[in-house]
Amino acid sequence: MDKNLAENELRAALASDDPAAVELLWNCYASDLFAFLQAVLRSRHDAEDVLQTVFVRIVRKRHRLAGARCLDAYVYRIARNEASRLARCRKKEQTVRVESESWLMVRQSRPEPSDLVEQLQAALARLPQPQREVIVMKVYKERTFLDISRLLGLPANTVASRYRYGMEKLRTLLGNLIS
Amino acid sequence: MNDKDTRNKRLEELLRKARLPEPSPQLQERITDAAKRAWNQSPLELPWLIPVRRLVVSAAAAVVLIGLANIISDRALSRWGASAYAADQQLGGVEPLPEIPYNPFVRRLVSLGIRSSVIDASSLSSHVESLKRVLDEAPQSGAANPPNPDNGRSGLILSPPSANSYS
Numbered sequence: 362m363d364k365n366l367a368e369n370e371l372r373a374a375l376a377s378d379d380p381a382a383v384e385l386l387w388n389c390y391a392s393d394l395f396a397f398l399q400a401v402l403r404s405r406h407d408a409e410d411v412l413q414t415v416f417v418r419i420v421r422k423r424h425r426l427a428g429a430r431c432l433d434a435y436v437y438r439i440a441r442n443e444a445s446r447l448a449r450c451r452k453k454e455q456t457v458r459v460e461s462e463s464w465l466m467v468r469q470s471r472p473e474p475s476d477l478v479e480q481l482q483a484a485l486a487r488l489p490q491p492q493r494e495v496i497v498m499k500v501y502k503e504r505t506f507l508d509i510s511r512l513l514g515l516p517a518n519t520v521a522s523r524y525r526y527g528m529e530k531l532r533t534l535l536g537n538l539i540s
Numbered sequence: 541m542n543d544k545d546t547r548n549k550r551l552e553e554l555l556r557k558a559r560l561p562e563p564s565p566q567l568q569e570r571i572t573d574a575a576k577r578a579w580n581q582s583p584l585e586l587p588w589l590i591p592v593r594r595l596v597v598s599a600a601a602a603v604v605l606i607g608l609a610n611i612i613s614d615r616a617l618s619r620w621g622a623s624a625y626a627a628d629q630q631l632g633g634v635e636p637l638p639e640i641p642y643n644p645f646v647r648r649l650v651s652l653g654i655r656s657s658v659i660d661a662s663s664l665s666s667h668v669e670s671l672k673r674v675l676d677e678a679p680q681s682g683a684a685n686p687p688n689p690d691n692g693r694s695g696l697i698l699s700p701p702s703a704n705s706y707s
Contacts, residue, residue: 383575396560416575465558478558500555
């Protein structure tokens with residue numbers, strides 16, 4: 362379905378207070394948000410919990426969402442805030458992250474050794490969060506820099522430089538695999 | 541395409557050998573159920589209610605602030621109330637001023653000034669006459685009680701040189 366058409370349908374459902382908007386919200390944003398949250402939090406379980414919180418929060422603020430100029434940017438802003446809140450709580454509680462938890466998977470179409478996936482995940486995990494989220498959105502969700510800048514509320518040049526620095530670091534970290 | 545772009549492409553291809561997991565159907569069910577529950581629990585919030593609510597809260601905050609400021613102001617001025625009343629009694633009907641002059645001469649001048657609210661030729665001339673009278677009295681009353689030069693001598697005035705002095 363065309364993105365604009367889906368957003369218009371979602372806006373109409375939100376404005377008329379139709380609970381079917383929840384399904385539309387899921388179809389529009391769940392996949393992208395889940396990927397984004399995994400990139401930010403480096404944990405699938407945390408991403409699942411935060412995704413639920415994000416959806417509940419969106420539903421509670423549904424009338425503001427209906428009037429928002431950019432629906433997707435608004436949704437990403439909520440997701441980012443919730444992820445930051447969880448990260449702060451974790452920091453305060455001094456919770457140790459389970460580094461072995463996998464949030465990258467092997468492609469079914471082109472099976473690769475799981476060792477490779479682990480190396481990629483470890484390299485991505487070592488990037489600073491702002492660089493990691495840009496790279497994940499660009500590489501795995503095939504977003505353009507303009508799209509990412511609009512969604513994250515950043516200048517396009519900042520997004521491009523984060524991508525460039527992140528890729529340089531990854532090149533250093535994965536040097537043996539690139540050749 | 542330059543060398544950097546080629547290297548980035550190659551790195552992207554390497555990264556794409558892995559993928560990010562999609563949300564599972566169980567997760568979808570869990571989250572949509574939670575969201576629908578929240579939908580039913582949260583009341584319908586009309587968009588125009590938001591600015592109205594903000595306005596009401598702002599007005600209430602303003603009333604509280606002004607009330608507090610009044611209370612603080614009253615409390616701060618209460619200690620001046622008694623002295624202002626006493627000054628008013630002394631002046632005999634003269635309205636208390638923010639700064640009551642204590643000199644009897646100035647007090648008379650002030651009382652004259654306050655009484656002259658009517659502006660016509662006769663009252664103005666009589667007011668000027670009375671002012672003149674008061675001002676004429678002022679040097680006389682000053683001369684009646686001249687300051688005692690002996691008592692008020694400054695310690696800094698040197699005594700005349702005597703024979704015992706070195707000079």
